[in-house]
Amino acid sequence: MSMLRFATAGSVDDGKSTLIGRLLYDTKSLFDDQLAAVEAVSHARGDDYTDLSLLTDGLRAEREQGITIDVAYRYFSTPKRKFIVADTPGHSQYTRNMVTGASTADLALILADARKGLVEQSRRHAILCTLLGVEHLVLCVNKMDLVGFDRDRFEEIRAEFTEYARQIGTKQVTVLPVSALRGDNVVNRSENMPWYDGPPLLELLESAPAGSADLGTGTRFPVQYVIRPQSVTVTDHRSYAGQVAGGVLRTGDEVLVMPSRTTTTITRIDSPSGPVTEARPPMSVTVQLSDKLDVSRGDLLCPPQDVPTVAGELEALVCWMDETAPLVPQQRYVLKHTTRRVRASVEAIDHQLDINTLHETPAAELTCNQIGRVRFRLTAPLVFDEYRRNRTLGGFILIDESTNHTVGAGIIV
Structure with a gap:
């Protein structure tokens, strides 16, 4: 069977973990003791339902706060396909974890609360997934039960996201209405939304193209x-x-x-x-x-006939992740690329990308969660490809040498 790797994305409290828990539950991918443990914790917290998000939120802090902090990987299969899912956090503070989960995905599930529609974090995750080479974005308009399964509300959000995805250059977009808590359109078609004529989520995942995360146009x-x-x-x-x-x-x-x-x-x-x-x-x-x-x-x-670029300078789109200090010109970092580390200094910040308007504006610095085009000078030549040609050779992370913290992620353009 083929394998599909996909990641969840979207803002906090949009229901990503609940959706994955519902997929695991409805595909009968759980052991009896797993389900019993989740039911016991849900009862102890006073919930009047089984909180399926607990299947992926394993950290104590996650369960206490009801949010995802770390990336949780889960594995399940159907008679048609195997799946690896990365449940990523929605909180802006943990954007770096979301980037980690999406960096190897073939497809991204972006969730949006039907009551709130697209918010800033929804757009940020959509553009990050597109920049990371995820060619297929699936927007799940979740919590449709809380808006009375209103078709007009769904169509409004679908039109807005489809236009945004077109602007950021996403190759394939699918939008479907779901209720992760109730299971509507997750594994089985929903009787509450007869106006929706598309496939449920699992059927879509079983037929989606796979393998884009591994492809490179040259042997490396x-x-x-x-x-x-x-x-x-x-x-x-x-x-x-x-x-x-x-x-x-x-x-x-x-x-x-x-x-x-x-x-x-x-x-x-x-x-x-x-x-x-x-x-x-x-x-x-x-x-x-x-x-x-x-x-x-x-x-x-x-191969001798297909040689990557060798250079001591590079340009990249950088997502800055450090909450304590901004990225500024002349600052130095350790740049980790594949299995190699070199020291790199920031030559200039060409522009910052506004994730809402997609306008490129001049910037003297990049602060946490901002995205910008940056030029680097390296202390030693690096062998690389553009990210759109090869994910592995086109991506890197920036490390603060004094703290050894990852402070940024970049894709070479």
Whole structure:
């Protein structure tokens, strides 16, 4: 069966965790003891219903506050497909966690409260998902039961979101009305909304295209670790471990080692289950080469005819995540890109993007949750692709060297 990775997004209290809990419950993906534990906690809190959001909100602080803080990954399957879902937080304070969950998704479920419609965080998550390369956005207009299953209210929100998605360049948009608490249009069609003629959410997820998160237009293999066995039971060899970030690696292929631009040939590929003749994303493998070369962590294997960019400068769209200090020109950070770290200084901020109007305005700094186009100068050349060409080689994070905190995420343009 194929696998679909999707993430939930949207503002706080829009019902993301409840929707995922409903999917797990209605697809019978829960163990009896899981359901019993959720029912017991719901009863102890005085709820007159089983709070399915507790299935993903596992932290004590999440259960006490009724919000999602960390990304919760859940796995379930139907007879047609397997799913990996990342339930991400909606609070603006935890935008970095949402970016983490959406960065590997094939599809994003963005929830909106039918009473409130689209709010600032709904738009922020929609544009972040689009910038992160998520090609299919599904807007679930939730809590339709609280507006009397009003079709006009649904159509109003659908028109507004469809226009916004067109402006930010989203490739595919689907909008459907749901009630996660009651299960309307989640797994089964709702009798309360006969005017809706589209599929329920699960049917849509089962038919959505998958695999976009793994695709890259060229073969890319960032080296994570050099393996040199020192044992009498293992033949002495040198191999290079990493995760395939694009294309296909095959034994016998000629590859270029970047940034040294040395040519060699792949003689063997090993996976956790044994030798293989080819490896595709997101397989983690070790590779042996025909020549004894100076290859180390942070280097990259690629085809000689399809070489990524090597440069000491880059431009990127940056989502700033630090609440304590803004991003300003001349500031220095550690830039982590694939398996390599280099120091980077901010040359200039070209503009800030207004997530409501989508206007580009001049900016002297970027504060928490703001998005802007930034130019960086690096202390050492970096091997990269544009993000739209390869997610792995086109993305990076910024780290404050004094605190070791992740303060920003960027996509190379």
